[in-house]
Amino acid sequence: MDAAQVLLVVMWVGVTLYALLAGADFGGGIWDLLAGRSRAGMPQRRLIEHSIGPVWEANHVWLIFVIVVLWTGFPPVFAAVMSTLYIPLTLAALGIIARGAAFAFRKASTELWQQRLFGAAFATSSVLTPFFLGAVAGAVASGRVPPGLAAGDLLRSWLNPTSLLGGVLAVAVCAYLAAVYLCDDAVRAGSPELAGRFRHRALATGLVVGAVALGGISVIRWDAPRLFDGLTHRALALVVAGAVLGLLSLVLLWRRHYLSVRVTAALAVAAVVWGWPLAQYPVMLHPSLTVDEAAAVPAVLHATLLVLAVGALLVLPSMAWLFVLQRRSLHDPGAHG
């Protein structure tokens, strides 16, 4: 592998972690939205808040990481994607502002109406942000973002069947991941009854994700034949793995193996996330901008990789420590007083 490929892989690890970690945080917001009336929904909201609270900011940094690596390592791709898709990306950015700010404000506010207002903003933006990010992914994957500044169609690039599919799938996957993680978190927090509720939801959303994905195959076949071709040939193994792991997760959920389903569900999503670049490699932007052409000069790639390697030594152990603290905090009954 040359430096550009390594950096691409590193960036995609960032995308995957963003999807798995921040995706679940978004999903938590979705379940917050659906938790029901203020009083009745309180225990669920509290659990969601406790499992998101300490980690969301760190999870969110993966997005910044991806953006920065993209503009450093593959600047023409960054410029093309940002300029053509500036409408959905602006909307996603607004969702990110509303979400982070409202989450912090809700925690700090004391009156019910404020908590409701900020809670509603938090929850709504938790749906909209993944939707627009998914639509952006669909736009790039279906080859509607050509190289150049704002060279693609400003509206049709993201208002199309594949983008719609991407958006819906992203929202459903977020909800699914969150429900799966929350089952486990609820057990840890000593609340099997809540775990049971999230189990039902995880099963239901799992089925929805499966259905959307199956239906999506025909959408992609018709709307983005190049992507379909890649997914059914080079990336076929990953697609199949994703499907198998997804089914396995449903079985595990059914049998209440909450910890192992955490792993299989995450792997299923990761398989699909990796299927996409594998399907279109080495092309980054259709028709013909390849990884090699888009990549920064070697000196930059090497410096960036060096910095990221050193950074990983600092960040990964600290992050593991944070997750341990967070799980312990779920255990601690005092935290719910």
Add this chain to the structure above:
Amino acid sequence: MTGLVALAGPAGAADLAAARMQMALSLGWHIVLACFGVGMPALLLSAEWRAIRTGDDALLRLARQWAKVAGVLFAVGAVSGTILSFEMGLLWPGLMGTYGQVIGLPFALEGIAFFVEAIFIGAYLYAWDRLPPRVHLLSGVPVLVAGVASAFFVVTANAWMNQPVGFVMENGRVTQVAPWRAMFNPATPPQTLHMIVAAFMVAGFGTASVYAVAMLRGRRDRYHRLGFMIPFTMAAVFAPIQIFLGDYAAKFLAERQPTKLAAAEGLFRTGPNAPLSLGGFVADGRLRYAVEIPSGLSLLVGHSPSTVVQGLDRVPVADRPPVTPVHLAFDTMVGMGSLLFLLAAWYAFAWWRRRDLPRSRWFLRFAALSGVAAVLALETGWIVTEVGRQPWVVYGRLRTLDAVNPAPGLWAGAVIVALVYVFLTVATVYVLRRMAGAPREQEPAPRAAAYAPQEPE
């Protein structure tokens, strides 16, 4: 590839203006939060450290209160920063498509600093009672270090826009990039030092202001006194240093970006005996109604009246920045910096004589305004830097006009973003004010206190 980027052509004038306004608004907003992100951890840690050493309850309550406030400010700072990294591409793809790789390194480093910061702030805020006090205190140290580091990294990127080095341009393509050299460009030392000190001043004076207001209203207990003195002392220490650094920055400009200094000083004619002009505005190609100190600028730049200072007459009109706003912004920054220095000196004098705060109510009144003054200096300083660099986004290399996103309709996005920031400002101020009321009203039972930083009830 970048050839394609150049082909797309410029956007309309309204879109360019909108993009600039949006960028300035987002940056001007973020920078205030970022300053608290850099400075608050220092306050928190010193209060907590003293509290652990002395067992002083007022200090512990202060540390808890500041932690709660920092939690909100960090969250809002993080999201406003995320918007910025989007906007670098949404608004300025012409800059990022061509030069993204040259300034990528500091941003990658900054990303690592953000990770460290976000991880440890999460641990610090949520694990107050799950960690032994000393371990908890230690978990705050990386937050401080990472905050300062991220300010350093991001300002090196801005410094590069002022002193673009470390690459070669061939046929519209960037080659031979030397990323470390680009990062450690000539403008890096003056700008980063000046900015980091500004951050500590803004956070220090800003926090002290809140307690100065409370003391003026008669709450002069130990809690409020300490709440005033810890941040005010920190800021007061930095105030004189900042004057030196500002002078350093100005001398740097005289050598490396004379056009910006000329705009900041409203100097049109090149020559010796350049005056120092205060106030005034530009009409008919010269500065009017300014108070002039003869040879003042020559003296400041070269310590001699015969020092030749370059004026705006050396650059074509099309390459000049808008002079009036830059000049007035510069005067405001220097004015605020000098006033804050005097206030700090007053405090130091009283402390030296009597080991106490100055007795005059006027001291507290000025101190109550010091936070606003520091923010004003911060914002106007950035106006000098950014507007003074115009019409270039990359000094001498890329015009702002050629960097902007050519897509139509940017102004609509700018309007929406402006509205969102208005709402965000109102909500942040409202929530912070509510929190300011909270600690005294509900003097907590020990149990409730233990979970104060994370429990809303």
